[in-house]
Every structure is written in structure tokens, then in C-alpha cells.
Amino acid sequence: MWLMALRLAVLSLSRNKLRAGLTVLGILIGVAAVVAMTALGEGARGTIEGQLGALGVNLLWVWPGSNTSSGARGEVGSAAALNEDDAQAIARELGTIQATAPILGASAQVVVGSRNVATRAVGSTTDYVRVRSWGLQRGRYFTEADVRTAAKVCLLGETVRQALFGRADPVGETVRIGRVPCTVIGLLAVKGQGSFGQDYDDTVLMPITTLRARIRRASGRDVDQIMVSARDAAVMQRAQQQVIALMRQRHRIGAGEENDFIVRNLQDIQSTFEKTRSTLSTLLLSIAFIALLVGGIGVMNIMLVSVTERTREIGIRLAVGAQARDILAQFLVEAVVLSGVGGVTGLALGVGAGYGLGKAMDWAVRFSPTAAVVALGTSSGIGVVFGYFPARRAAQLDPITALRHE
Amino acid sequence: MSDGPVIAMTAIEKSYVTGEVLFHALRGVDLTIHHGEFVAIGGPSGSGKSTLMNLLGCLDRPSKGRYLLAGHDVSDLDADARAFARNRLIGFVFQGFNLLARTSALENVELPLAYRGTPSRERRRRAAQALARVGLGDKLNNTPAQLSGGQQQRVAIARALVTEPRILLADEPTGNLDTATTEEVLELLQNLHREQGLTIIMVTHEADVAACAHRAVTVRDGKIVRDDKLPSPRQAGALREVG
Ligand SMILES: Nc1ncnc2c1ncn2[C@@H]1O[C@H](COP(=O)(O)OP(=O)(O)O)[C@@H](O)[C@H]1O
Ligand SMILES: [Mg+2]
Numbered sequence A: 001m002w003l004m005a006l007r008l009a010v011l012s013l014s015r016n017k018l019r020a021g022l023t024v025l026g027i028l029i030g031v032a033a034v035v036a037m038t039a040l041g042e043g044a045r046g047t048i049e050g051q052l053g054a055l056g057v058n059l060l061w062v063w064p065g066s067n068t069s070s071g072a073r074g075e076v077g078s079a080a081a082l083n084e085d086d087a088q089a090i091a092r093e094l095g096t097i098q099a100t101a102p103i104l105g106a107s108a109q110v111v112v113g114s115r116n117v118a119t120r121a122v123g124s125t126t127d128y129v130r131v132r133s134w135g136l137q138r139g140r141y142f143t144e145a146d147v148r149t150a151a152k153v154c155l156l157g158e159t160v161r162q163a164l165f166g167r168a169d170p171v172g173e174t175v176r177i178g179r180v181p182c183t184v185i186g187l188l189a190v191k192g193q194g195s196f197g198q199d200y201d202d203t204v205l206m207p208i209t210t211l212r213a214r215i216r217r218a219s220g221r222d223v224d225q226i227m228v229s230a231r232d233a234a235v236m237q238r239a240q241q242q243v244i245a246l247m248r249q250r251h252r253i254g255a256g257e258e259n260d261f262i263v264r265n266l267q268d269i270q271s272t273f274e275k276t277r278s279t280l281s282t283l284l285l286s287i288a289f290i291a292l293l294v295g296g297i298g299v300m301n302i303m304l305v306s307v308t309e310r311t312r313e314i315g316i317r318l319a320v321g322a323q324a325r326d327i328l329a330q331f332l333v334e335a336v337v338l339s340g341v342g343g344v345t346g347l348a349l350g351v352g353a354g355y356g357l358g359k360a361m362d363w364a365v366r367f368s369p370t371a372a373v374v375a376l377g378t379s380s381g382i383g384v385v386f387g388y389f390p391a392r393r394a395a396q397l398d399p400i401t402a403l404r405h406e
Numbered sequence B: 001m002s003d004g005p006v007i008a009m010t011a012i013e014k015s016y017v018t019g020e021v022l023f024h025a026l027r028g029v030d031l032t033i034h035h036g037e038f039v040a041i042g043g044p045s046g047s048g049k050s051t052l053m054n055l056l057g058c059l060d061r062p063s064k065g066r067y068l069l070a071g072h073d074v075s076d077l078d079a080d081a082r083a084f085a086r087n088r089l090i091g092f093v094f095q096g097f098n099l100l101a102r103t104s105a106l107e108n109v110e111l112p113l114a115y116r117g118t119p120s121r122e123r124r125r126r127a128a129q130a131l132a133r134v135g136l137g138d139k140l141n142n143t144p145a146q147l148s149g150g151q152q153q154r155v156a157i158a159r160a161l162v163t164e165p166r167i168l169l170a171d172e173p174t175g176n177l178d179t180a181t182t183e184e185v186l187e188l189l190q191n192l193h194r195e196q197g198l199t200i201i202m203v204t205h206e207a208d209v210a211a212c213a214h215r216a217v218t219v220r221d222g223k224i225v226r227d228d229k230l231p232s233p234r235q236a237g238a239l240r241e242v243g
Helices: A002-015 A017-055 A084-093 A128-132 A144-149 A158-165 A208-215 A233-250 A266-309 A311-319 A324-361 A369-395 A399-404 B049-056 B079-089 B105-114 B120-133 B149-161 B179-196 B238-242
Strands: A059-064 A097-112 A115-124 A136-139 A153-156 A174-177 A180-188 A203-207 A225-230 A261-265 B007-018 B021-033 B038-042 B064-069 B090-093 B167-171 B199-203 B215-220 B223-229
Touching: A002 A017, A002 A324, A017 A266, A017 A324, A017 A369, A059 A233, A084 A097, A084 A225, A084 A233, A097 A128, A097 A158, A097 A208, A097 A233, A115 A158, A115 A208, A128 A225, A144 A208, A153 A158, A153 A174, A158 A180, A158 A203, A174 A203, A180 A203, A180 A208, A203 A208, A225 A233, A233 A261, A261 A266, A266 A311, A266 A324, A266 A369, A311 A324, A311 A399, A324 A369, A324 B079, B007 B049, B021 B049, B021 B223, B038 B049, B038 B179, B049 B064, B049 B167, B049 B199, B079 B090, B090 B149, B105 B120, B105 B149, B120 B149, B149 B167, B149 B179, B167 B179, B179 B199
Parallel strands: A115 A203, A153 A180, B038 B199, B038 B215, B090 B167, B167 B199
Antiparallel strands: A059 A225, A059 A261, A097 A115, A097 A174, A097 A225, A136 A180, A153 A203, A174 A180, B007 B021, B007 B064, B215 B223
């Protein structure tokens, strides 16, 4: 019975290709959206997890400022900045901490001959390499002495190197950062892309003192942020609490008063990102769901039309001995095949779109078989649900009435 | 099965509700038909001939009365049971042929067997055989659109016969055909009756068509008003030379 129904379904649909094609558009789009979307979503999550993992799960960031950005608190001057001493104190006094790196940043134009590139200059101490566990392709890091003397030296990220030197070795060359000529002493290892699409390799690294005095033309010991690496992931929670306590003490923040700094760990950042991502997925999934629903209604509509058009055929089948369930099966299978075709095409389109988008936007895609199964299952399910009513209507026809139908 | 009549109808009534009105299309029909009979049912238009045929063919259910088909009481069967009875016991031929469009003669004839679950090779063999029997052995792959009216009706007869039914019911089988093809179809029915002992019940309101049967039943206002044996049925095909 089912085999016969399947044959009839294929026959009937192939006689009305255009109509079938238009009918399944909704389902096709819905399934394609689900597949492409989950592939991109999964890909993004994979990338983020991978990169956060690569960064190290035991990193903490300390920024100046407060969680409540209400302008009421903090008169000018009391918005206490972080400084290098804070960084040193955290490293020195807390047993849970492995190393800290004070960080200053500046946008910078880097020039060599006629070539130039806009990038981000990062100034830090020698501990930066330990905190970020960032290796070298060539050359060397700057030394304590370089930091002490604000030496005009720098290390290039791979992206900057390619922009300025192509594949050539930049070590030993002199580049101008802003107006400061610096000797390139090293080439950083390739880090790749960050969680939010930023390019880690699009950077130049130099002693914090050099950046402060020569590029920012500032003095003092203030820093933009402090990166802290805990001994291991297990002590993260404790390390974060200790950092907060120590900073409160150093900044003389009384009980009940709010912090004038923010401490964040990777999980916080990750969960913020996850939240955004899941909101976005929910939104897209509801759109996909609506497309599927509309597609289902389209299937139902076309099946009702089909049943009406083929009333005489149904009458003939009933007259020669088809049972109600034979007719039900015929039209139900037709609806399922119809939406299934939409599902398969949608799957193919979704894979194509996901892959193409990923390629065009340079996003990672990860196709999960579960998504494919769900998409196909959903589309077939739509066929069953929305095909049932028309099919039952066909099956309940009276043979004489059906035969008289014109 | 039993040696009793193929058809035994007693006090059959059929009424339709149209709007507020109850219309009695059949008002107490008694009809007994034995194996091997060739019966013509005649009567004016609207007298209830088709209604009677639909009941005989288990396409519909009587409002009252008892109908024994090949010894089985089929008066009160549900839709699926009637479908089963149609498939196993009855071959039905319609005025309007009722073939599936865009479907080959062979597949049209296979249809009743398909709903019996006959394997496809067996189905094809028997369908081809049935088509050969009605003289269309060379038109297996023609669709209805590629066949003349007479040929289409012969495909329909082949479809009715492929299941080897107990009775062949034909409701105005020649109503849509011209004189020549009418004779062709009648000749075929007469041959099937004579050579294979097929029981045939045929509705017609044309006297010279009815004259080909061995028994003529006349219906008027939902009742059987005459039931005559025809001692010397007209041989179909004879008219062909004349007109
Ligand atoms: N489904 C129906 N609903 C209402 N009235 C019907 C129906 N079928 C037949 N009739 C009525 O029953 C009477 C007999 O019809 P029918 O058996 O088709 O006559 P005929 O002898 O011409 O074949 C007619 O008056 C017709 O209008
Ligand atoms: Mg009639």
C-alpha cells in the first residue's frame, strides 16, 4: 500500500512540477534557514570555545571603571586609574596568581618606506608573553632593560608583517610607529582570529614605557588594563575574589562602596557572548519556524486543491475497490513526499548557504547531522500534520458523489 | 459458493434527502438474478435505474430491505466492507467510462488488482490478458486520450473483468457511443455472456440495446413494473450492415 502510494505521489507531483516547486518554497526556506543558521551558530561557538581555550581558561582582566555606569558616582580625579603597581602587587601578593601584565594601548600608523598600515600598538612588560603564552616566529622579546630604558624596539604581529614586508624577514628592520622609529626585534607567532572576529595578529607589541612616553607622550604609571593569569583553572574563582579584595584594599574602597574597577574572567565574557548568540538563534529559529508553518499551510492548501481536482480519480479508485486507508495513504504520502522534497532541497540549500556565507564572511561553519535530521524530520512531520486533513477528506469521499464530480 | 441466486433483493428502498424533502428513488424492489443471466434494466429517465445499479454494485447502501450478493448479506456494510465487496465480487462499467486520465490502458486495467495487493508482474499479466479478451491486445500502452470512445469502454470492461467478478454491472454502457460502436460493445458483452457464462446486468433506455439481453426488467417511479424473458435476443452486430 505504501509503496503504491509512494509511486502515485511521485507521479502526481511530477505532473505538477511548477506547482509542487512553489508549494515547497516555504518549507525549503525554513529548512535551509535552520540548517545554515545552526551551522554558523555551531561554527561560531566552536571557534569561540577553541579560541577562549587557546587564550587560556585561567585569564582575568582588570579594567578601571564601575559596573554601574551611573554618572553620579566618581568625581573627576577619583575615577582611580589602574597602574603598574597594581599589576605588580597582584602578582607579588597573591599565591593564586602566576603572572600579571599591565597593558597600554594606542592606535598607531606603522610605516616602512612607502608602505604603511594602521594597527593597534600594545605596550606591556616582559611578563606579557607569560600571561598570553604567545610564542615567536623569529627574533626575541624585549628585555627588562628595554622596558627600563623605553627602548625603541617592537615586535610585529603576522598581519602587520605581511602588510609591510610581505614574506620577508622584518627582524632588524626599522619601522616608524607614529613618529617614533623603532627597531623590529621579533615576529610574533600566528594567533589567528579572536572570538569576535578581531585579528590577534594585527598588532605591534612594545615595552609599555616606550608606548607611554614616546607614542602617548604621557608620564606616570597608569595603565589601560591588567591581564592576570591564575596558576590554573581550578583556582580561578578564588583568584578572582582575591584580586577584587586586593584591589579594593589598594584603592581604599570602604565596605559598602562600589568597586572602581571591573574584574572579568573568560567565562563571563563567554557567557555574555553566548547570551547574545542564543537570543539571535532564538530569533532566527522563530523566523525559520514561521517559514515552516507557512510552508505547511501551503502544503495543506495545495493538497486540498489537489483532492478537489482529483475527486473523480478518487471516485474511480473507490469504485474499483480502494479502501479509505488506501486513499488516505495516497494523499498523505504525497504530502510527505512534497514537503520531504522541500526538506531535502532546503537541506542542500542550507548547507550551500552556510558554507558560502562562512566563506564570504570568513566565519567558521560546523554542520551537525542532528540539525539535518531535525530539518528533514520536521519537514516530513509537516507533511504528515498538514497533509492529514486533506488526505482524510479524500478518504471519506463517497464513491458515487466523487464519480459524479466534474 | 451456493447454487442460489447471485443477486437476491427483497423490498429494497432507497430515499434521498434533498433539502427538506425526502425523495424515494426506489420504493420496494424485489429482484432475483441467477448465475449466467444477461439482464437489461430499462425505464424512463429518473425512474431509479442508476440508483438500483449503485445498490447492486455496492457503491451505495439501501435505506431499507435486504440484499444478498452471492449469498452474502451486503445490505448494511460500511464503506470499507463495500469497497472490499466491489473489489472481489463486482465489475462495474459506467456510461462515462471513468478511466484514469494520462494513465495507460494496462495500468487502468491493473487498478482493481493493485488494491487487492496482487504482485505487479501477475497484475500486468492478467491486465494484458483482459485487454486481449476485449480485443485491445495491441493498445496496452495507449492512454484514454489516445483511444476512441468504443475502445475506452472496452478498456473499462477489461478493468471490470480483470478481477473475475461474479457479476458485470453496466450502467448505460453505450450511452456515450454512436451506433456502430454501440454494436461493437454489445457484441463483446454478448460474447462474454455466451462464451464465459458471465452474469451481466445492463441499464439502458434504448429498446434495441435492451433487445440484446435475455431478460428485460422495466423500472418506473422506483418500482419494477415489468420483468420479461426474451426468448430470442437480437444478435448484436447485425445492425452494423444495416446502418
Ligand atoms: N444523490 C442523490 N440525491 C438526491 N436525489 C437523487 C440522488 N441520486 C438520484 N436522485 C434522484 O433519484 C431519481 C432516480 O435517479 P436515477 O437512479 O439516477 O435515475 P435513472 O433511471 O435516470 O438512472 C431521480 O429523480 C434523481 O433526481
Ligand atoms: Mg441513470
